[in-house]
Amino acid sequence: MTSALKTEYLTINMGPQHPSTHGVIRFILKTDGEIIHECDPDVGYLHRGIEKLAESITWQGFVPYTDRVDYVCAMNSNLAYCMAVEKLMGMDSEIPKRAEYIRVIVSEMNRISSHAVAIGAADMDMGAFTPFIHFLREREHINDLFEMICGARLTYNYICIGGVNADVSPTFLSKTAEFLDHFEPIVEQINRLISYNQIFIKRFADVAIVPPKMAIDYNLVGPNLRGSGVKFDIRKDKPYSIYPEVDFNVPIGTGRAGTLGDCYDRYMVRVEEINESIKIIRQCLKQIPDGETKAIVKSSIKPPKGHIYFRTETPRGDTGYFIVSDGKTSPARLKIRTGSFTGMSIIPEIARGVFIADLVAIIGSLDVVAPELDR
Amino acid sequence: MDATLISLGLNPMPAKIISMVIICLIVLIAFVTIGGVLTVVERRISGFMQARLGPNRVGPQGSLQWLADGIKLILKEDLIPDGADRTLFKIAPYFCLIGVFGTMVVFPWGSGVMVADLNVGLFYFISITALVVFGVLMAGWSSNNKWSLLGGMRAAAQIVSYEIPVGMGLLVPILFSGTLSMGGIMAVQGWAPWEWIVFQSPFTVMSFCIFFIGSLAEANRTPFDLPEAESELVSGYCTEYTGFRYAVFFLSEWANLFVLGGLTTAVFLGGGNLPDFLADYTFLSVLVYMAKVSVIIFVVIWLRWTLPRFRIDQLMNLSWKYLLPGAFVAFLGQAIYMLITQHIPAVQTTVAVLMFLVFVFILIRFFIRVRVNMREQQIPVNSPASDVPLT
Numbered sequence: 001m002t003s004a005l006k007t008e009y010l011t012i013n014m015g016p017q018h019p020s021t022h023g024v025i026r027f028i029l030k031t032d033g034e035i036i037h038e039c040d041p042d043v044g045y046l047h048r049g050i051e052k053l054a055e056s057i058t059w060q061g062f063v064p065y066t067d068r069v070d071y072v073c074a075m076n077s078n079l080a081y082c083m084a085v086e087k088l089m090g091m092d093s094e095i096p097k098r099a100e101y102i103r104v105i106v107s108e109m110n111r112i113s114s115h116a117v118a119i120g121a122a123d124m125d126m127g128a129f130t131p132f133i134h135f136l137r138e139r140e141h142i143n144d145l146f147e148m149i150c151g152a153r154l155t156y157n158y159i160c161i162g163g164v165n166a167d168v169s170p171t172f173l174s175k176t177a178e179f180l181d182h183f184e185p186i187v188e189q190i191n192r193l194i195s196y197n198q199i200f201i202k203r204f205a206d207v208a209i210v211p212p213k214m215a216i217d218y219n220l221v222g223p224n225l226r227g228s229g230v231k232f233d234i235r236k237d238k239p240y241s242i243y244p245e246v247d248f249n250v251p252i253g254t255g256r257a258g259t260l261g262d263c264y265d266r267y268m269v270r271v272e273e274i275n276e277s278i279k280i281i282r283q284c285l286k287q288i289p290d291g292e293t294k295a296i297v298k299s300s301i302k303p304p305k306g307h308i309y310f311r312t313e314t315p316r317g318d319t320g321y322f323i324v325s326d327g328k329t330s331p332a333r334l335k336i337r338t339g340s341f342t343g344m345s346i347i348p349e350i351a352r353g354v355f356i357a358d359l360v361a362i363i364g365s366l367d368v369v370a371p372e373l374d375r
Numbered sequence: 376m377d378a379t380l381i382s383l384g385l386n387p388m389p390a391k392i393i394s395m396v397i398i399c400l401i402v403l404i405a406f407v408t409i410g411g412v413l414t415v416v417e418r419r420i421s422g423f424m425q426a427r428l429g430p431n432r433v434g435p436q437g438s439l440q441w442l443a444d445g446i447k448l449i450l451k452e453d454l455i456p457d458g459a460d461r462t463l464f465k466i467a468p469y470f471c472l473i474g475v476f477g478t479m480v481v482f483p484w485g486s487g488v489m490v491a492d493l494n495v496g497l498f499y500f501i502s503i504t505a506l507v508v509f510g511v512l513m514a515g516w517s518s519n520n521k522w523s524l525l526g527g528m529r530a531a532a533q534i535v536s537y538e539i540p541v542g543m544g545l546l547v548p549i550l551f552s553g554t555l556s557m558g559g560i561m562a563v564q565g566w567a568p569w570e571w572i573v574f575q576s577p578f579t580v581m582s583f584c585i586f587f588i589g590s591l592a593e594a595n596r597t598p599f600d601l602p603e604a605e606s607e608l609v610s611g612y613c614t615e616y617t618g619f620r621y622a623v624f625f626l627s628e629w630a631n632l633f634v635l636g637g638l639t640t641a642v643f644l645g646g647g648n649l650p651d652f653l654a655d656y657t658f659l660s661v662l663v664y665m666a667k668v669s670v671i672i673f674v675v676i677w678l679r680w681t682l683p684r685f686r687i688d689q690l691m692n693l694s695w696k697y698l699l700p701g702a703f704v705a706f707l708g709q710a711i712y713m714l715i716t717q718h719i720p721a722v723q724t725t726v727a728v729l730m731f732l733v734f735v736f737i738l739i740r741f742f743i744r745v746r747v748n749m750r751e752q753q754i755p756v757n758s759p760a761s762d763v764p765l766t
Contacts (some may be wrong), residue, residue: 012521019609034525034687038521125607127597127684193681199598200683356525357607357686 001073009037012356016045020360022127025344027359036359039351041344044195047374055335059085060161062331067155069336071373072117075110075146076314078159078298079103084238084310084321085161089303096292099163100242105176105284106146106158108277112183114315115140115223115270115277117363122364123194126203131194138186141179148172163294166280177285187274195271205258208362215261218346222317222337223273224366227253227266234313234341247284248276262366270367285301292365316340316367340373402479410630412635417629424680444622451618455466456519458617460577463517468616468623475627477503478634483557485647486654492558497549499545500557500638501542504593506550507631508534511602516626520613526611529687530595530602534695537592537599544586547579547709548572548642561646571645574730575723578708583643585702590639592690594631597679601687636671640664644671719756723733 005353010033015026026046030038052067054062066081067074086092116139120132149159149168158165194200209221225232231287233250235243251272253265304326311320317339324333343366351359381390413439415430422429430437455464480503483489493499497498508531517674549555551572552563564571575586587615603611613624619692640646679760685693716722 010521012525033528123683127422127600128682130425130680133427137426194683197683199685202689203683203686332465355686355688357601362605 007032013202013372014356014359015042018105020363021370022121022363022368025368025370027347029355029356029359031072032290034353034355034357036351036356039348040348041346041361043341044374046370048371050375051147051334051336052375056330059303059331060278060330061145062334063160064155064157064347067157068371069286070314070316070319070338071154071367071370072372073110073114073315074108074154074156074160075107076312077319078156079107079241080310080312080314080319081321082159082161083312084300084302084308084323086309088306088308088323088325089161089301090234091295091297094295096165096295097242097259097289098167098291099293099295100166100241100295101284101288102164102244103159103286104242106149106164108281108284109137109142109145111277111315112274113139115274118315118364118367119190119267119270122165123200123365123368126200126209128194128197128200131190134186134190134193137211138183141183145172145176145179150177160294160297162297163292165294167293173285173288176281182280184275187271191271195268201257201264203357203361204365205256205262207263207358208354208365209259210261210346210350212261212348214349217365218349220316220317220346221342222267222313224266224317224343226250226341227269227365228261229253229255229265234311234318238311240312242284245287246280248280251276263361266365266367302327314339316369318341323337336375338372338375340370342366343368343372387508390516393535399479399554399556401480401764402490403476406476406479406633407626409633410446411678413632413672414436414444414596414625415440415630416605416672417632417679420673420676421680424677434756437564448622448625449619452484452622453618456615458519460517460519460560464615465620467513467517468620469512470513471507471627472503472510474506474510475630475634477506481557483561483641483646483664485657486561486649488657489557490648492556495555496557497545497555497642501538501545504631504634505538507627509594510627514616518612520615522609523568523614526602526608526614529608530612532687533595533599533601533690534593536691537589537698540585540694540698540702541593543591543699543706544582544589545642546706547582550706550709550713551575551579557641561641561648564645564648566645566648568645568734569724569727569731570648571643573643573725576709576726577641577711577730578705578712580730581701582705582709585705586643587639587692588613589698590635591675591678592677594635594692595628596632596675598682598684599690600679600684601690605625614670629690632672633668633740635675636668637664637732638641639671640667 004097009030012031013026013030014029015021016024019299021027022336026042026045028040028042029036030326050065053065057065063081066077069077086095088324116135124132146158147153147336149172150156150165152158153266210218210224210228212228215225215230216251219227227353229252231250234240235248236250251269253260253269255262256268257264305325305327307324309320309322311318317338319339320337322333322335322337323331326332327360347359347366348361351362354362381387385393418440419429419431419437430440433439433443440563455461478500480490481493481499510536511530515523515525515530518524525536548560552560554560560572568574572579574580595602601611602608603613608614612666613621616624641664647660647661647662647667649663653659716726
């Protein structure tokens, strides 16, 4: 006898205004009660056409726009674009050593603040509000330090083509060292507060498992890829700037609390990357030489005809800038490849058959940031 | 009080009614005030735990913030969403309110200070608080919003599941005291901690833990705040509520926190009992009672701002696989324990004192560990950069 009851899936609209979609992202969910049957991410709510804008402004004029590509880690975006243009112009060997060191220091600092926000937001999605606030307090300190060097707290426009916009003071360097000493125990403190909490581990372990092959197939990058156990970090494997001169490890997922590639692995990779960044900055502070901080660059540059694809490791993974130049004062075509987009594209696959509460965990653990997703 | 009114020349019947109305009004106002003040207390404590201030502008230390919030909420437009079931939507908050405020009939404020000491007081307590689930379910259903519906469903499943372990957990004190009246249960306990029901045997400790965890879930507190999980279900069952009705939901939630603390104190922690030579001072009894309730409330708030929340399947597992069998074991164990030791009170006293000493030991260990942790990590909260002029 077949059941006479007709059942249908409940269609729920999660977003664009929803507390845990981290910005304006929308998911169309088909659920059976609380269990997700189908999840359809709908992107584009924060699309600002930054790539098209690049075609009508000067090469240097585009640097502030890269701040807005991913405002959680603006320094890293600055760095990726500026290094791509320098490479296109063939002047990447002219950048003063001190500038390179400052660039690495500020971008690693920004990686710390970005990961702090990512971890804190994941905690908050799990219902633990306190770690998020504590991480934001620490992020304020990084913002204070950045304010010292460039006057801005969120969108810095500090790294420029040819170096950095202004030299840093000795106070900045000593204060940075002081901050690292202050921050390192706090990471462990917050770990004890939340990361090792049994309820939290139960919520994150064995949820949304991404095996290594699947991670590569879906082109996951950065911490999400490493969380699946694939040891690939552009800073190590295709080194740029002064990364070959510093010593650091690449943390990968090992199935700490459950299966390799679950949400908890991705989360803990970020926590451990904070410690690695602290290590990198400490070495840079020791090794930083004196000297110029900016190579001589004309006010209106015209890179030679050609194209370039340059990748850097930002907190959200492999950010690549593909730039075509036709020898004029602005790029002929500019394409930004970001980590959030691939992170988003894997969600329909791993969010099948999980609870709505797990979808929140997935978004938190993949660290999807809306502005970077849509550009 | 009715004696006073009769002496003023009133007939006995109207005097009784008037005195009842006055007592009810006093208790009602006390409940509303406590519910309101608790919102401020919770926000201040959460601020303290999160290295921020919390509300501190209205009144001394922000203590009147709840009045300002209440006035603001009352002045707001009372929106009813399109397609909502208007009747259910309108009455839903009052079910929650009645469910919580109904307990004030038997709510003890100290030893012998209560509106009515019903002989089925505890039973009445459990029954009337079950009304809250109707309000939540109605709100979720009538809002014509899928998030609200999910929240309402979660709440219904959760509260119904956890009512069983809570009820089973309360059976142990009932077994111990042999009465359902709140006054009676308090009367069998003494002032000293080893005379409280919680420390009577390992089984009473067990039932206390089960009862406390279950009541957290019934009061929708973290780690069981799934019905209004703000990061998952927007705001759960009260997503569509605004203005006064929203305030009513809020008030009943925080009053529920107080009820939770009060019930725990009365049933397990000796209520407002005082040593014999102080027994005449009712005021002191109320004070002792309130102090115990405050400690319980602080622990509940502390848990809320520390722990993440469960997932719905983990929540159900906890209730049906662990708490409920545990409650059965505690009940049976206590019955057998009492059967064996009923003629040897010395054993009972020794076990009780022993349980209390174990608790004190754990407490001391906890505080030592906190002190060590704090000494190891002397972390200044001030920014390393804030004292530097901008260059």
